[in-house]
Amino acid sequence: MTQETQIETARGPIGADSLGRVLVHEHVFVISPEIQMNYPEEWGSDEFRIDDAAQRLNELHAAGIGTIIDPTALGLGRYVPRIVEVAERTELNIVVATGLYTFNELPHYYRRRQHGSDGVDVMTTHFVRDITEGIADAFDTSGRPVRAGVIKCATDLPGVTEDVARTLRACARAHRETGCPITTHTHARSERGLDQQRIFAEEGVDLSRVIIGHCGDTDDLDYLQRILDQGSIIGMDRFGIDGYLTTEQRVSVVAALCQRGYVEQLVLSHDASCYIDWIVGEVPLGTLPNWHYLHISQDVVPALLAAGVTDQQIDTMLVGNPARFLASVGAGAY
Template sequence: MPQVHTVRGPIDTAELGRTYMHEHVFVLTADVQQNHPGEWGDEEERVADAVEKLRALAAQGVRTIADPTVIGLGRYIPRIQRIAEQVPELNIVVATGCYTYGDVPFFFHYRGPGLAAALGTELPDPMVDMFVGDIEDGIAGTGVRAAFLKCAIDHAGMTGGVERVMRAVAKAHRRTGAPVTVHTHPGSRTGLEVKRVLCDEEGVDPRRVVLGHSGDTTDADHLTELAEAGFILGMDRFGINLDTTFEARADIVVEMCRRGFAGQMVLSQDASCYIDWIDPDVLAFLPQWHYLHIDQEVLPYLRKHGVTEEQITTMLVEVPRRYFENTGAY
């Protein structure tokens, strides 16, 4: 039986069960948190709050979350280990990669390709070995191994930094076989840029790639083009209804199921126990943005509008399992 690495160790993919493919535990700005700890507050209270929220999620029957928190999002595995040990009924699968919409972090500016450009030569990108090490050896001496890769492209498009990270992710993927998830901006049709660089030029099979935040658009024809190319569509921001509506997010899933693409969609909320990117007062305008929203409100809506139980199981169980089973270096 194929296995996938979780925070508590490897499990058979059959044990993944109902899986939300894009949920964070914490999203943090590491420099701010380290230098202004009052913003974070009490560590024990934060951990206890996360445990309570994740237990409530598990009580709904969710068995796994894929947490794409990487460099640029404040990944800190020892804290996640503490939480995972207190919520054994929920599997947490973590990622490696780098999150940027523009330039690479300054750490990489004069290393690898950044230094090579200054010297007029070619050098390997240190990101590749870092990502591969997280997958094959574990993260920062914790023994926790990443099970997938994460990068991003947003409205700014394929900037030099975004392209560098994406190509490093592709190389790490080819060495390890770990699948990939990409933060995208479907309003700018950046999924087509992912196809060009990650797949057409770097050789990554689109069937091994989730295009995150595909549910941010209602353009079913564009999503059909991406699904027909083989990609998995991340309908994964349920509850974030500032520039869209609950109905729009749900209706595009209904339409894509009607078109026969339930087997190429995954569902999630992109929620977290705590995110320091947003003023807490703003969160009052997002009352549905939490871990329990899909089960409480989204699934009933989908059922009411013709999505079958078989299609729901496909999106929540079968597609995630296939994603994590479809591995192997090449």
């Protein structure tokens, strides 16, 4: 990482050394745009949701977090102009994403339009544009286009379907062209992280510039070590989603991996949001009381310290590793 490496955020580029503590996988809004356009009752108004989000993110900033990476790609209701409005009302930095989230099939738009006249996958062209030119209708306070700082894709229980494979390869190619790092969603218990690493490696991706997400959903240390030994960072990024593993179990996996010498490849987060229309009710939900932005600051860090993780290791996971990951964009294309 060089001093001058700039990280793209919703308020414009900032130095990699001013990110502070980073939660690498937090959404602001996860919504179904076509449903919301036609049935807007629960969402209410943009004004209300933006105010609510700014308040929650200000609380997170007050709890000592400087930056979130918001991996809300296409398929999750990405609308960056709204994120810019939230970012203007908080000191917290928000890194926004390009990429696409699907477990099975692509939207018909991409299914029918495979390649542009240049022979390049239309998805790759879109992702590269988000990274190099900026995202539609999103401008920071100085009027500069807001650019994506991370590329997101997903592989879940259905595995590497034809459309999922095309998505992973389109993301890998956008990464190789721009240097922008990759973060993923996986289904940990079916070992989807290894499928992703295989495809990224086939595409020539440096696996150290990839966060394999949702690895914290399993306590299978053998699986996690196989991913780690190929160089990727792993996302211990669903603290509060107790249905997969409890906080106690997630803490003991992180502590065990720190003991085994993997601290430089671990990052922490909740995969929480201010509002998610997939689930009835406001966050935090009664069924998942710990699934909110403050759980790591309030509960997880003290629990990690009690489990023998050092202050320095906490800093490595929350500051050093995310900064190295985001700043790898400065290492450029290849």
